[in-house]
Amino acid sequence: MSASKITVPAGGQKIIPGQPVPDNPIIPFIEGDGIGIDITPVMIKVIDAAVAKAYGGKKKIHWMEVYAGEKSTRIYGPDEWLPKETFDALKEFSVSIKGPMTTPVGGGIRSLNVALRQELDLYQCVRPVRYFKGVPSPLKNPELTDMVIYRENTEDIYAGIEWQALSDGARKVIAFLQNEMGVRKIRFPETSGIGIKPVSIEGTSRIVRAAIRYAIDNDRKSVTLVHKGNIMKFTEGLFRDIGYKVAQEEFGAQPIDGGPWCSFENPGTGREIIVKDAIADAFLQQILLRPAEYDVIATLNLNGDYVSDALAAQVGGIGIAPGANISDQYACFEATHGTAPKYAGQDKVNPGSLILSAEMMLRHLGWKEAADLVIKGMEAAIADKQVTYDFARLMEGANEISCSAFGDAMIARM
């Protein structure tokens, strides 16, 4: 094996799960492909400024670059998309942040983003969606959209179990389904690609449990299980049924009017938390028409992917939609958007999504004061109409500034 390409910063300390966060934590970061080169340095600059201002030098993040995606192939060699030492570092240092990574459509490598989530068992994809005053939105009352998506992050059609049309694998699986399982419903068996959608009781239970715990800890009003269980009865339907079971058996929820909706009293606040469900297609129209009726959302992997971009659009777009991938041991924060290749290297795009992902990371570390400063800087820059192109094109009287200038505008207003 070749020598390590990772330089561990001197003066930093490892975060060890279950122990207090040191004042000088080492945080691994992946720059990311495409616009990663633009947004990642801006995120680091903004977070360093917030931490310095909040703690006057007493706390400091020691950033450690680790490699994945296109940069990794330049550093490690042509086929090294996700080197083992990157995985090892993300595990060893437990809290990390990443820029977006490219996944080709059709053939080519499978998603590195998905691979990371699966390898580290980062089963919770947490994507809060809230409105920042002044951000242009297609809705009349965008402030009514205030939801937190808990997207299952390790199962579903994302597991990558599929066979290309006309391949030996597809033929074998189709023959098995027809001959061994009596399946007669594959419309064009000779030319079908085949995918498998695993959804388990364990996987569903842990994501719904995490969503309900979040609702309890953050005094939220409801948890909605979003699924397409009328059609995919044994996968998405299972998700719904197990979701209600978790609410009832683990949180003492009681059926409302005979069920299946149910509710329980938040042990912290005494207020009621309703657990309900919605079929995914209807849900997508409800979030536009009646967003105030939804709060915490627990859903499967693919639904969560669609829903998170759709909800992000309601509050101004994926340019400011943050996210976190969390397991019981590790956390890797990342923007909701992708690599937006047409803008790569232009210092143009909105760094807000990655910055707000880092803000979630600061809260995860317990560094609330620094996180609050990030929000303050973001709100004030937007209020002063100092914004990147995505907002400027929809805002009257805005001053369009670059990606890095937006970071500086935030820092100047903390």
Ligand SMILES: NC(=O)C1=CN([C@@H]2O[C@H](COP(=O)(O)OP(=O)(O)OC[C@H]3O[C@@H](n4cnc5c(N)ncnc54)[C@H](OP(=O)(O)O)[C@@H]3O)[C@@H](O)[C@H]2O)C=CC1
């Ligand atoms: N977690 C990850 O790493 C993810 C990776 N990807 C990957 O990214 C690649 C490109 O995917 P694509 O479908 O084009 O989706 P992207 O999210 O990369 O871009 C779609 C559009 O969203 C807008 N956008 C995205 N990021 C920003 C930003 N920071 N600021 C302002 N606007 C932004 C742009 O809109 P406009 O054109 O209107 O300006 C852009 O053209 C694919 O390979 C995909 O697999 C996708 C999602 C997540």
Ligand SMILES: O=C(O)CCC(=O)C(=O)O
């Ligand atoms: O892995 C990818 O390329 C896409 C992932 C994605 O869309 C997401 O995480 O929301």
Ligand SMILES: [Mg+2]
């Ligand atoms: Mg997505």
